[in-house]
Amino acid sequence: MNALLEISDLRLHYPRVGLRATPPDVLRGVSLQIAAGETLGLVGESGSGKTTLGRAVLGLAEPSAGTILFDGADITHLSAKRRRPLAKDIQVIFQDPYSSLNPAMQIADILAEPLVAQGATAADARGSVRSLLDKVGLPADAARRYPREFSGGQRQRVAIARSLALQPRLIVCDEPVSALDLTTQARVLDLLVDIQRETGVAYLFITHDLQVVRHVSHRIAVMYQGELVETGSAAEVTSSPQNEYTRSLLLASPTADPDRQRERRELRNALRANATDLVAQSR
Amino acid sequence: MSTTNELDTVVLAEDLDSPKRAGAFRRLLRNPLGIGALITLTAIIVLGQSAPLFGVHEPAFSSLDAVNAPIGTPEYLLGGDQYGRDILARLLFSINVSLISGAIGAGVSIVIGTVFGLIAGYIGRTTDAVTSWVFNLLMTFPALVLVLVLYPVTGGSYQIMMVIFGIFLAPGTYRLVRNMVVGVRSELYVDAARVAGLSNRRILSRHILFVVRGPIIISVAFLASSAIGIQAGLAFLGLGSTLVPSFGSMTGDAFANIYLHPEQLVWPSLLLALLTGSVILLGNAYRDALAGPQTPVRRKRTAPPLARREGASSAEATTPTAALLSVRNLRVRYPQADGGEKYVVDGVSLDVAPGEVVGLVGESGSGKTQTAFSILGLLPPEAGVEADVLSLAGESLLGVSPKEMRRLRGGVVAYIPQEPMSNLDPSYTVGNQLVEGLLSSMSRREAKRTVLELLERVGIRDPDRVFASYPHQISGGMAQRVLIAGAVASRPKLLIADEPTTALDVTVQAEILDLLRSLQNEFGMGVLMVTHNFGVVADLCDRVVVMRDGRAVETGAVRDIFHHPSEEYTRELVGAILDEETVRTDPAPAPGAPSAKEATR
Numbered sequence: 001m002n003a004l005l006e007i008s009d010l011r012l013h014y015p016r017v018g019l020r021a022t023p024p025d026v027l028r029g030v031s032l033q034i035a036a037g038e039t040l041g042l043v044g045e046s047g048s049g050k051t052t053l054g055r056a057v058l059g060l061a062e063p064s065a066g067t068i069l070f071d072g073a074d075i076t077h078l079s080a081k082r083r084r085p086l087a088k089d090i091q092v093i094f095q096d097p098y099s100s101l102n103p104a105m106q107i108a109d110i111l112a113e114p115l116v117a118q119g120a121t122a123a124d125a126r127g128s129v130r131s132l133l134d135k136v137g138l139p140a141d142a143a144r145r146y147p148r149e150f151s152g153g154q155r156q157r158v159a160i161a162r163s164l165a166l167q168p169r170l171i172v173c174d175e176p177v178s179a180l181d182l183t184t185q186a187r188v189l190d191l192l193v194d195i196q197r198e199t200g201v202a203y204l205f206i207t208h209d210l211q212v213v214r215h216v217s218h219r220i221a222v223m224y225q226g227e228l229v230e231t232g233s234a235a236e237v238t239s240s241p242q243n244e245y246t247r248s249l250l251l252a253s254p255t256a257d258p259d260r261q262r263e264r265r266e267l268r269n270a271l272r273a274n275a276t277d278l279v280a281q282s283r
Numbered sequence: 284m285s286t287t288n289e290l291d292t293v294v295l296a297e298d299l300d301s302p303k304r305a306g307a308f309r310r311l312l313r314n315p316l317g318i319g320a321l322i323t324l325t326a327i328i329v330l331g332q333s334a335p336l337f338g339v340h341e342p343a344f345s346s347l348d349a350v351n352a353p354i355g356t357p358e359y360l361l362g363g364d365q366y367g368r369d370i371l372a373r374l375l376f377s378i379n380v381s382l383i384s385g386a387i388g389a390g391v392s393i394v395i396g397t398v399f400g401l402i403a404g405y406i407g408r409t410t411d412a413v414t415s416w417v418f419n420l421l422m423t424f425p426a427l428v429l430v431l432v433l434y435p436v437t438g439g440s441y442q443i444m445m446v447i448f449g450i451f452l453a454p455g456t457y458r459l460v461r462n463m464v465v466g467v468r469s470e471l472y473v474d475a476a477r478v479a480g481l482s483n484r485r486i487l488s489r490h491i492l493f494v495v496r497g498p499i500i501i502s503v504a505f506l507a508s509s510a511i512g513i514q515a516g517l518a519f520l521g522l523g524s525t526l527v528p529s530f531g532s533m534t535g536d537a538f539a540n541i542y543l544h545p546e547q548l549v550w551p552s553l554l555l556a557l558l559t560g561s562v563i564l565l566g567n568a569y570r571d572a573l574a575g576p577q578t579p580v581r582r583k584r585t586a587p588p589l590a591r592r593e594g595a596s597s598a599e600a601t602t603p604t605a606a607l608l609s610v611r612n613l614r615v616r617y618p619q620a621d622g623g624e625k626y627v628v629d630g631v632s633l634d635v636a637p638g639e640v641v642g643l644v645g646e647s648g649s650g651k652t653q654t655a656f657s658i659l660g661l662l663p664p665e666a667g668v669e670a671d672v673l674s675l676a677g678e679s680l681l682g683v684s685p686k687e688m689r690r691l692r693g694g695v696v697a698y699i700p701q702e703p704m705s706n707l708d709p710s711y712t713v714g715n716q717l718v719e720g721l722l723s724s725m726s727r728r729e730a731k732r733t734v735l736e737l738l739e740r741v742g743i744r745d746p747d748r749v750f751a752s753y754p755h756q757i758s759g760g761m762a763q764r765v766l767i768a769g770a771v772a773s774r775p776k777l778l779i780a781d782e783p784t785t786a787l788d789v790t791v792q793a794e795i796l797d798l799l800r801s802l803q804n805e806f807g808m809g810v811l812m813v814t815h816n817f818g819v820v821a822d823l824c825d826r827v828v829v830m831r832d833g834r835a836v837e838t839g840a841v842r843d844i845f846h847h848p849s850e851e852y853t854r855e856l857v858g859a860i861l862d863e864e865t866v867r868t869d870p871a872p873a874p875g876a877p878s879a880k881e882a883t884r
Contacts (some may be wrong), residue, residue, distance in 0.1 A: 015408075015848060018502075039867070045788040045789070045790055045791075046759075046788050047474060058474075058478050059477075060474055060477065060478070061476075080483065082479075082483070084480040085479070085480065085489045087478060087479050087480025088480070090478070091472070091478060091479075092475060092478045094474070095471075096471055099470050099472065100471035100472050100474075100475055101472055102472040102476075102490055102493075102494075102496060104493050105489075110510040113476065113481065113489075114479035114480065114481075115782065117479055117480045117481045117485065118480055150649070159475075162475065162479070165479075166479070169440065181533070181646040181647055182646070182816075182817070182856065182859045182860065183646060183855065183856060183859040184646075185859070185861075186859040186861065189861075191489045193867075197869075208788055208789060209789070210789070212861060214861070214866050214867070215861050215866075215867060216867060217867055218867060218870070234867055235866045235868070236867045238866060238868075248790065249789065251792060251793075252789045252790040252792070252793035252795070253789045253793075254789075254792070254796070254818025254819055254821060254822045255723055255817065255818055255821060256815070256817035256818050256820070256821050256845065256857070256860040257821055257845060258821045258822075258841050258842055258845065259842075260821075261818070261821040265642045265793075265797075265822065269797075
């Protein structure tokens with residue numbers, strides 16, 4: 001086994017509020033692995049726990065059971081101090097490029113910040129800002145501007161540049177293109193794939209959009225109500241799904257062709273009618 | 284994209300064009316109230332600091348010759364008090380006492396409140412609960428009484444009294460800071476900073492304190508003025524060393540003398556009022572500067588009614604008689620910061636036939652939402668709308684009164700928004716909000732029955748429960764069904780849907796699209812579907828209008844747009860669709876054995 005990230009039987013519930021009963025598990029025993037340089041697409045509807053899984057890997061949510069191994073070391077419950085050096089290896093790109101950049105900071109400061117936090121001098125950090133901007137296709141004069149001066153797609157490029165600053169080995173991408181326009185989406189996805197080929201970084205790519213995940217993922221894991229219902233290569237999961245839920249998810253996603261979409265719609269309705277029949281029979 | 288976002292882009296473009304935006308301080312100086320308060324305050328401070336330079340007497344020096352000396356007596360410009368002390372001297376030296384009181388009171392409160400507010404708000408949980416409890420307890424103490432009781436301990440030193448008073452002011456600051464920090468803490472950039480390995484201290488100082496500093500600065504003004512007032516009050520009551528001159532002790536002395544020399548009361552009261560007044564007004568002006576417009580103030584004006592443009596060619600203006608909605612050469616303009624105007628919609632023409640679904644497609648900022656909103660008459664007042672033809676079900680919308688427009692919106696045309704949740708009022712039940720819209724045409728009982736039927740029609744399994752629920756108790760998909768029910772309640776002829784599924788999951792999206800299709804079939808509505816999702820277009824639309832930069836680039840039947848787009852931009856858009864066949868096939872560039880990967884679960 002040489003997985004870069006190995007999650008076994010991860011469970012998580014949010015802390016109890018007051019005297020109420022223990023809330024239900026958001027994650028109900030999730031196990032997955034990501035190899036170095038690989039993209040694992042994590043698909044599911046909202047509330048399925050996919051974002052929580054990402055946050056647990058990042059140390060932003062506290063698992064109640066199970067383990068997360070990174071490069072063989074247990075990182076499930078690290079203290080804030082012991083987690084800090086891990087920033088060099090694990091980074092993040094969030095969904096919302098509007099709230100993920102501090103509006104009061106210049107782009108150069110945003111990009112230099114992780115480097116300074118890891119002990120680089122301010123001058124060195126400033127020096128690498130230019131190459132980071134170059135890597136994500138932003139002009140050098142972007143450094144002295146503020147986030148509000150950029151469009152959503154450009155902001156997301158800044159967020160990508162920030163995540164690359166420390167040359168991590170794993171980036172958790174939480175719906176990185178969901179807030180973007182179609183053409184921008186395609187460009188940002190291409191950028192992410194290019195960066196992966198160049199640097200060998202691994203992605204945990206969280207999304208609800210199967211079209212998107214199909215384009216960037218080597219493997220796909222489908223999550224439903226806190227559990228993985230299906231895991232397999234991108235081609236397998238999207239062309240011959242084994243699980244009922246995966247199938248309905250695939251059929252629900254509208255395709256950009258009026259005739260094929262009609263077929264898909266009818267298939268989906270048939271599948272649903274089938275399911276209702278089954279329920280009716282079992283009663 | 285929602286309207287707010289599109290409006291944002293308009294403002295953003297202005298920002299880029301205009302030179303560097305003025306900072307809050309510069310805007311403060313441009314505010315007459317702000318600059319006035321600042322000058323007054325500075326003058327008072329300078330007077331206080333330079334008191335010894337005026338060559339006045341020692342404030343405590345008393346001379347029998349000067350007892351109740353009139354104004355203008357040599358060496359006693361403002362006269363003497365009943366103990367023969369120089370009123371001007373006492374006045375000038377009192378300034379410093381007041382300023383120091385304000386600084387100590389506000390300073391202690393801000394330091395304690397901010398430090399604990401930051402810690403409690405950021406760490407949360409037990410720390411937050413314990414600190415909040417302590418500060419709440421502190422709040423219940425009557426501060427003034429305690430300062431009086433502790434008088435023997437403080438020994439009459441006004442500085443120590445102000446420290447104690449500052450401590451009792453701290454809960455206000457604490458609550459302010461804590462609540463703001465709780466709001467900022469969940470911002471994604473704070474999470475990103477944590478992932479980037481920043482220490483808590485660095486996150487607090489660089490990310491959080493920076494964002495919450497504005498309101499703290501403003502509250503300093505109010506805290507300082509209240510400390511100054513309290514110090515004056517205590518001194519007026521005679522608490523504190525009689526050797527220290529202060530506005531309070533001066534008013535106290537003058538008060539005792541009020542029947543003989545009422546003018547002695549004027550000076551300390553006037554200066555005290557000027558001092559606290561200018562501090563408060565400065566705080567207010569700063570608040571206005573922070574909240575104020577980021578761009579120079581726009582000329583205020585009311586929305587001009589939709590104007591028919593002169594000289595429209597007759598060919599353009601011909602309306603196909605069959606059209607339910609007919610738009611010719613629609614233009615929407617916004618006034619710009621530099622006094623010019625910008626057209627965000629520039630000559631759009633489109634038709635929707637009865638029972639037809641037309642997709643309005645484009646990227647954010649292309650003007651598609653602005654187009655939809657100008658048909659609904661929902662644009663902000665500063666927008667200027669003009670068109671050659673804008674008619675709905677045979678009625679022209681050009682020049683209709685707002686009242687008439689409301690009638691149309693209620694009956695002929697209905698609207699489904701992008702964000703279902705933000706379009707429901709959280710303080711009323713779902714049923715209440717739906718019934719409200721029907722009351723003009725039927726009784727409450729009848730309206731309730733209609734709403735329940737509609738809720739069932741839009742696929743809600745338990746209409747009674749949803750009817751009685753508050754918006755936060757239902758899911759996003761359910762909320763969108765509720766809004767659809769509300770939109771079709773009046774059997775509209777035209778339904779305008781602005782990205783109705785963008786905020787929803789694919790599975791819910793599919794259900795909502797199914798619902799829209801079946802309702803559209805049943806009622807024979809025309810639908811104008813604003814979207815950037817080509818999957819949605821392919822699913823529902825008969826015809827498509829592609830927009831870019833405020834213009835309609837291409838209009839055509841849905842299959843033509845997808846299979847034979849004639850314009851370059853449409854080709855580019857269609858080309859950007861992530862197609863279904865492409866699956867990533869290049870292997871992961873991992874040096875390890877790829878077979879290990881399949882062992883999961």
